[in-house]
Amino acid sequence: MNSWAPLAITLAIQAMVAMALLTLPSMAPRVAASVGISATYIGLYIAVAYIGAMGASLASGALVARYGSIRVSQIGLLLCALGLALCAVPLVPVMALGALVVGLGYGPVTPASSHLLARTTPAHRMSLVFSVKQTGVPLGGALAGAIVPGLELLAGWQQALLAVAAANLLCAAIAQSLRTEFDADRDPTRPVRIGNFLEPVRMVLAHPALRMLASCSFVFSIAQLSLTTYLVTYLTDNLAYGLVTAGFMLSASQVGAVVGRVFWGYVADRWFGARRMLALLAMLMALSSVATALLQPVLPAVVVLAVLVVFGASAIGWNGVYLAEVARQAPAGMAGLATGGTLAITFLGVVLGPPLFGAVSGLFGSYQAGFAALAVPLGVIAFVLMRRV
Numbered sequence: 001m002n003s004w005a006p007l008a009i010t011l012a013i014q015a016m017v018a019m020a021l022l023t024l025p026s027m028a029p030r031v032a033a034s035v036g037i038s039a040t041y042i043g044l045y046i047a048v049a050y051i052g053a054m055g056a057s058l059a060s061g062a063l064v065a066r067y068g069s070i071r072v073s074q075i076g077l078l079l080c081a082l083g084l085a086l087c088a089v090p091l092v093p094v095m096a097l098g099a100l101v102v103g104l105g106y107g108p109v110t111p112a113s114s115h116l117l118a119r120t121t122p123a124h125r126m127s128l129v130f131s132v133k134q135t136g137v138p139l140g141g142a143l144a145g146a147i148v149p150g151l152e153l154l155a156g157w158q159q160a161l162l163a164v165a166a167a168n169l170l171c172a173a174i175a176q177s178l179r180t181e182f183d184a185d186r187d188p189t190r191p192v193r194i195g196n197f198l199e200p201v202r203m204v205l206a207h208p209a210l211r212m213l214a215s216c217s218f219v220f221s222i223a224q225l226s227l228t229t230y231l232v233t234y235l236t237d238n239l240a241y242g243l244v245t246a247g248f249m250l251s252a253s254q255v256g257a258v259v260g261r262v263f264w265g266y267v268a269d270r271w272f273g274a275r276r277m278l279a280l281l282a283m284l285m286a287l288s289s290v291a292t293a294l295l296q297p298v299l300p301a302v303v304v305l306a307v308l309v310v311f312g313a314s315a316i317g318w319n320g321v322y323l324a325e326v327a328r329q330a331p332a333g334m335a336g337l338a339t340g341g342t343l344a345i346t347f348l349g350v351v352l353g354p355p356l357f358g359a360v361s362g363l364f365g366s367y368q369a370g371f372a373a374l375a376v377p378l379g380v381i382a383f384v385l386m387r388r389v
Contacts, residue, residue, distance in 0.1 A: 018140025101255025
């Protein structure tokens with residue numbers, strides 16, 4: 001078996017579903033104007049999508065066991081394509097359904113890829129390989145930001161949605177050639193029942209190490225989504241940046257995430273170990289959130305850029321090391337199940353994080369308060385992880 005082939009296909013699939021998830025948000029003002037709603041509703045789109053992702057991640061363990069990682073990933077790509085097609089219908093209820101279907105497609109991809117990579121990756125390379133695969137998330141976001149607005153200008157927002165849907169279908173077709181080899185461990189007799197959907201959560205709650213990792217991911221995901229959701233607004237409202245410059249700063253934080261995911265994985269494998277690396281990342285997130293809260297309009301742009309790149313590298317770059325540790329701590333052959341259970345809790349943080357951040361910021365009348373408040377739970381997580389190293 002080519003040890004790099006699983007990484008290549010899972011990276012491509014991860015990038016495609018991430019691009020699908022962020023396609024509509026990347027052109028939200030145009031879509032909102034066409035449909036006749038406020039662009040602020042994009043927050044609800046993300047929430048609905050991640051509610052779907054939570055449910056799908058819980059179902060993924062049993063589905064992967066029965067149908068295999070590649071087949072479940074293909075189903076995810078097909079659901080993302082269908083969801084994007086529904087979003088192209090300019091009716092709010094249909095678009096809401098499309099968001100849910102995109103989330104259902106997004107949710108099972110990470111557990112499926114974790115199952116495949118856990119059995120094809122040598123233990124000494126696991127953090128690095130998982131981190132490289134997880135660069136598909138910011139890579140998909142970068143593709144959405146770089147390609148979709150241009151497609152919208154060229155052909156219209158509905159055609160842009162359908163073009164990304166077609167790309168997801170193409171990726172599913174390419175993955176078919178790998179199915180026989182990489183889904184050889186599937187068990188067609190494995191039952192898929194509603195009761196099985198709670199099995200991943202029961203596994204996480206029964207294993208202290210997995211329970212602790214899931215708790216960490218809940219807090220980390222709040223930091224990640226608060227940064228990506230509110231950064232542009234914070235920069236324009238508090239630091240008087242123009243929209244284009246603020247967008248560039250957001251892109252820079254995503255680039256930091258791509259580099260960070262690979263770098264942290266390499267460092268974890270080579271020197272620190274995953275647990276210590278996650279503790280250091282929690283500390284770095286806490287310091288970065290405080291530094292972001294202290295930014296002032298008079299500061300040179302290069303200083304602001306440096307803070308946000310470090311914030312992005314940590315708050316968006318932790319996932320690979322985390323998923324590799326989940327795979328290590330899972331019982332043998334159950335990495336996909338364990339990943340699905342922990343991701344359900346991760347996605348809960350994604351759903352709750354931005355509204356909580358907004359509520360804190362609204363209470364104190366400043367986004368600076370929201371970023372400062374993030375440092376508290378992140379500091380607690382860093383302390384807990386360091387005590388368990």
